[in-house]
Amino acid sequence: MSVQPVLHALRVHPVKSMAGCTPDSAVVEPWGLAGDRRWTLIDGTGKAVTQRQQPRLALARAEPRPDGGIRLHAPGLEPLAVDVPKADGTVVVDIFGTRIESVLAGHDTQDVHGWFSTYLGVEVRLVHLDDPATRRPVNPFYARPGETVSFADGFPLLVTTTASLDALNSLIAQGDHPDEGPLPMDRFRPNLVVAGTAPWAEDDWLRIAVGEVTFRVAKPCGRCVVTTTDQRTAERGKEPLRTLGRYRRFGGQLLFGQNLVPESTGTLRAGDPVTVLA
Numbered sequence: 001m002s003v004q005p006v007l008h009a010l011r012v013h014p015v016k017s018m019a020g021c022t023p024d025s026a027v028v029e030p031w032g033l034a035g036d037r038r039w040t041l042i043d044g045t046g047k048a049v050t051q052r053q054q055p056r057l058a059l060a061r062a063e064p065r066p067d068g069g070i071r072l073h074a075p076g077l078e079p080l081a082v083d084v085p086k087a088d089g090t091v092v093v094d095i096f097g098t099r100i101e102s103v104l105a106g107h108d109t110q111d112v113h114g115w116f117s118t119y120l121g122v123e124v125r126l127v128h129l130d131d132p133a134t135r136r137p138v139n140p141f142y143a144r145p146g147e148t149v150s151f152a153d154g155f156p157l158l159v160t161t162t163a164s165l166d167a168l169n170s171l172i173a174q175g176d177h178p179d180e181g182p183l184p185m186d187r188f189r190p191n192l193v194v195a196g197t198a199p200w201a202e203d204d205w206l207r208i209a210v211g212e213v214t215f216r217v218a219k220p221c222g223r224c225v226v227t228t229t230d231q232r233t234a235e236r237g238k239e240p241l242r243t244l245g246r247y248r249r250f251g252g253q254l255l256f257g258q259n260l261v262p263e264s265t266g267t268l269r270a271g272d273p274v275t276v277l278a
Contacts, residue, residue, distance in 0.1 A: 005274040007210050008162055008195035009185075014062040014070045015126075016040040016151045017050040019231065020189070021063065025269040028213045028262050031132040031148045032156035033191050035064045038132070039105070040093065040151040041116060041124045048095045048151065051226045054120050055234040072112070074119045082112050087130045095151060100136045102127040138261065142218045147261055155218050155259035159202065160190040164256065167199035172243045180239040186231045187240065188223070188256055194274050201276075202258045211272030215260040222253030 013020035016037045027034040039062070041049040051057050060074040068084040082105055090101040105126040106112045113125045129135055129150055138147040139154060149156050165185055172181035185193055192210065194202075205217045223244060228236045244254035 003196045005161075005194050005196035005276075007192060007268060007270055007272040007274055009193040010268060010270060011186075011189070011191055011193070012036045012064065013189065014039055014064045015060075015072075016048065017052075017054070017057045017226070019058060019061040019186075021061075025267055027267050028157075028265050029132070030156070030262055030265065032150050032152060032262075033268075035068070036157075036191060037151040038068070038129050039070065039126060040095070040102075040129075041126055042091075042093055044123055046092050046094045046099075048093060049120075049124050051229055052224065054122075055229045055236060056120060058229055058231045058234045060119065072115065074115075077115060077119055080112060080115050082106070082126070085128055085130075090130075091125075091127060093127055093151075095136070096153070098136065100129075102135070103130045104128075138218075142259075143261065156262060157191040157215065157260040158189070158221055158257050159192040159194060159208075159215075159260055160185060160188050160257040161197045161199075161202055162193060162195045163197050163199045164202065168240055168243065168248075168256065171247055172239050175239075175243050175246070177238045177242065180237045183240055184231070187227045187229070189226070190257055192260070192268070196274075205258060205276055205278075207263070207277040208260075209273075209275045209277055211266070211268055212264075213266040213268060214263040214277065216263055218259045218261050220250070220253070220255040221257040221259050223256050227256075 010026045011020050012033050043049050063071040070082050072080045085103045085105050087103050091104050092099050093102045116124050132150050138149050169182035208215050248255045
């Protein structure tokens with residue numbers, strides 16, 4: 001008798017590359033989970049700053065507020081509440097080569113840019129994506145007309161499975177750096193974590209339903225150096241990239257998880273059934 005896969009956990013990351021939260025439920029919007037990656041840091045040239053350059057972002061945390069604002073926490077600093085900024089002007093953000101308009105934070109808040117710059121030791125600014133419905137289209141090679149995304153790496157949502165993580169951890173235990181495992185799921189920063197599948201079952205998914213919401217599987221997720229960053233210490237190792245390079249290398253990318261585009265909207269809840277539609 002087959003087991004019905006279920007939504008094991010939800011994860012929302014209000015500020016790109018910072019620690020997120022695990023709510024019991026979340027609203028799916030056309031561009032991703034409500035509140036997910038609507039904020040990001042940029043450097044002096046407007047380029048997005050992530051854990052790729054600043055692994056210490058893993059130790060900072062943003063709590064979402066009902067009004068869309070956030071409350072920031074970081075080691076050694078007092079917490080700071082940040083309101084959604086007024087859209088009275090925009091700045092250009094370069095996110096992986098795509099330039100989009102966003103709104104600079106801090107008009108009605110104490111120096112949030114200084115707060116982050118003090119923590120990271122470099123000058124950065126915080127920006128907010130004011131209009132996710134129009135600002136940033138999904139890569140047209142994988143998208144349908146009108147599909148947009150937040151400050152996520154490329155797609156509205158990322159799904160992973162507990163069975164694939166268990167399989168990966170088993171491979172790590174047999175490899176050159178077994179002491180680095182087992183790895184927790186937060187290394188992969190997903191939005192949806194599904195339990196009750198076979199390992200790597202998600203490789204074959206084309207469409208899925210999670211509760212009342214349907215999603216199109218756009219493409220597998222190629223992994224980067226962020227996955228080697230311990231999200232509790234900000235220290236970097238070799239895994240999982242070394243093991244993914246041996247067992248999960250496809251077309252020049254190291255794959256774990258699948259990128260999703262919503263086909264509908266609605267509310268997801270932990271424990272929702274997950275049905276493979278195609």
